[in-house]
Amino acid sequence: xxxxxxxxxxxxxxxxxxxxxxxxxxxxxxxxxxxxxxxxxxxxxxxxxxxxxxxxxxxxxxxxxxxxxxxxxxxxxxxxxxxxxxxxxxxxxxxxxxxxxxxxxxxxxxxxxxxxxxx
Numbered sequence: 001x002x003x004x005x006x007x008x009x010x011x012x013x014x015x016x017x018x019x020x021x022x023x024x025x026x027x028x029x030x031x032x033x034x035x036x037x038x039x040x041x042x043x044x045x046x047x048x049x050x051x052x053x054x055x056x057x058x059x060x061x062x063x064x065x066x067x068x069x070x071x072x073x074x075x076x077x078x079x080x081x082x083x084x085x086x087x088x089x090x091x092x093x094x095x096x097x098x099x100x101x102x103x104x105x106x107x108x109x110x111x112x113x114x115x116x117x118x119x
Contacts, residue, residue, distance in 0.1 A: 004067055004074055004101060007108035012060045016082070020050040028102055028109040035086075036095050036115045058083035067101075074101045074108070079118065094118045 002010070007026055014022035024047055027033075031043040041049065049055040064078035081094040095115035102111045 004108045015057045016060050018050060018056060020047045026110055028111040030111055032112045034114045036093055036117050056085040072103045
């Protein structure tokens, strides 16, 4: 059993390490992962992009507001920044985001993610 904050930290660490196996344990099977350019992946597609090296993250800095806790779910908003290499192009990302986490018997899993690029 982990806290929501621990699950978030584990997800960022797995993303930065390119560890798709660790990331898989933190993602809901119903995942809808929207990228900052608007394309979307389900869980399998997102993990495939991580495993193949098509999507590589650098160290990630982030800040979250206190989560909005609902019955069996949490909505988290905040900001994150990283360097990402996607489809052969490296760029700096600085996004506001909205993340939806769901509680699965004491395990928090990311169910939806939506970033918005900041100016």
